[in-house]
Amino acid sequence: MDPSIIEFIGEKCMISIIPNFSNEPLHLIYGSVGPFRAGFPVFVPLWMATHLRKQQKCRIVPPEWMDMDILEEIKEEEKRSKFFTKMPCEHYMVVAQLVMSTAPDDVPRCEELRTVIKDIFDIRESKLRTSIDAFIKGEGTYAKLDNLTLLEIHSVRPILPYSLDHIARYQRTATASQRDTSMLSASMAASSSGPNSNSLFSQ
Amino acid sequence: MNGMNYFPNYYSIEDIFVTQEKVECRVNTKLQRMGFLDSGAESDDLEPGRTVNLPLWYIKELKVNNAYFTVAVPDIYRNVHKAVCEAETTHIELGRLHPYFYEFGRYLTPYDRNHVIGRIIFETLRQRVRHLLDISKSDGQAAKAEHRLDNIEAKLHEAGVRTNSQYIEWLQMTGNKIRTSELVEEHQKKRRRADRSDDEGDALPNSKRATL
Numbered sequence: 001m002d003p004s005i006i007e008f009i010g011e012k013c014m015i016s017i018i019p020n021f022s023n024e025p026l027h028l029i030y031g032s033v034g035p036f037r038a039g040f041p042v043f044v045p046l047w048m049a050t051h052l053r054k055q056q057k058c059r060i061v062p063p064e065w066m067d068m069d070i071l072e073e074i075k076e077e078e079k080r081s082k083f084f085t086k087m088p089c090e091h092y093m094v095v096a097q098l099v100m101s102t103a104p105d106d107v108p109r110c111e112e113l114r115t116v117i118k119d120i121f122d123i124r125e126s127k128l129r130t131s132i133d134a135f136i137k138g139e140g141t142y143a144k145l146d147n148l149t150l151l152e153i154h155s156v157r158p159i160l161p162y163s164l165d166h167i168a169r170y171q172r173t174a175t176a177s178q179r180d181t182s183m184l185s186a187s188m189a190a191s192s193s194g195p196n197s198n199s200l201f202s203q
Numbered sequence: 204m205n206g207m208n209y210f211p212n213y214y215s216i217e218d219i220f221v222t223q224e225k226v227e228c229r230v231n232t233k234l235q236r237m238g239f240l241d242s243g244a245e246s247d248d249l250e251p252g253r254t255v256n257l258p259l260w261y262i263k264e265l266k267v268n269n270a271y272f273t274v275a276v277p278d279i280y281r282n283v284h285k286a287v288c289e290a291e292t293t294h295i296e297l298g299r300l301h302p303y304f305y306e307f308g309r310y311l312t313p314y315d316r317n318h319v320i321g322r323i324i325f326e327t328l329r330q331r332v333r334h335l336l337d338i339s340k341s342d343g344q345a346a347k348a349e350h351r352l353d354n355i356e357a358k359l360h361e362a363g364v365r366t367n368s369q370y371i372e373w374l375q376m377t378g379n380k381i382r383t384s385e386l387v388e389e390h391q392k393k394r395r396r397a398d399r400s401d402d403e404g405d406a407l408p409n410s411k412r413a414t415l
Binding site for chain 2: 002003004007097101129132133136137151154155156157158159160162163166167169170171173174175177178180
C-alpha cells in the first residue's frame, strides 16, 4: 500500500473553506457539495479544497483540532498513556500534510504545528514498535490495537505479516518434528517389530 | 514482491539453491554399483561406514530413518554455534554462517534426533525480527553488510527499507512525478534523428549541384 493510496483515502475528509466565487451546488457522485457563496464558509472534501486553493479560488479554514494547545494536550496524553489514544481525525497526518503544503499561509503558526504533529506521529510509531516487539517475544497468537491510523499501519505493513509468516512456518516444523519423533518412539516401544517400522513422516 | 511471501514450490529458485546444499551422510548398508556417488571410492559399490556428501534434494526424498544413509547434522546447527546463537542473537552474522540458514535448517529438522535445529531457527528468528524492524527504519544503504543477514532476513529488510523510503518520499512530496515513458522518448529521438538526416540529405545534393 503506497502512501499515495493512503493520501487518496484521506482526501475524502471534509474541510471547510471560504470561496471567493459563487456557484450553484455541485452534484457529485457521492453527494452534493453545497452552494458556494463568496465569503461564506462551506464544507467540501479535501481534494476539492486543495484543488480550488491551487487555483486561488478559496481560502482553507484549518480544522478545529489544528490548534497549538489542543495538539500539545494530545501529545501529552499520548506520552502518558500506554495504549493509543483516539486521534481527532482518522487521517490527521494526511490532512495536515495536504493543508500545510498547499496553504501554509492560511494556517497560523504553521511550522510549529508541523513539528508537533510530527512528534505525535513519532511517539505513536515507537509505541507501535514496542508493542510489536512485546507481541513477538511473548509468543502471543494475536494482538489487538485500537485507534491506529492508516499511515502508522503502513509503516509496518509488508514486513510485519511476512515475518510473522516465517516465524509461524518454523514453529510448525519445530513442533511437527518433535511430535513425530515422540510418536515414533512411542510406537517403537509399543510394537515389537524390527527397524522397519512404518510411521508417517510429514516434512 | 512475491519473494517475501515465501511458500516454496517446486520452481522457486531459492528452494532449488537450498536443496542443492550438500549434507554429509554415512552409508549404512552396502549399496551395489553406487560407488559413483563417492568421488574417492575405490570400488564400484558403496561400502558401509564411508561418508559421502550428497545434495539435499537427493536425501529428502528418502524416509527419515531409512536404512541406507544416516544424515549428519552440519556443525552450524550444533554446539558452539548453537550457544553463540542463543547468547548473541542479534549480533551474530547469519549470512556468513550460511546464506540460507533458516531454510536449510528447516529441511534438516526431521533428521535431528535432539530436536535442536527446529527450536534454534525458531527462536533466533523471533529475536532477530525486532532488530530487523529497527534497522530497516534507518538509512538502508549505509549500515548493511552483505553477510550479516540470511536470505530470508535480507528480503524482509529490503521490504522494510522500501516502505520507509516510500513514506519519506511522500512526506517530502518528491515522489509521483509524471515522467515520459521510455517508448515515447525513443520515438522522439528517432524522429529527431530522422529530421536531422533529412536536412543533411537535402544539403548534399545542393552542394553537388553547385560544384557540378
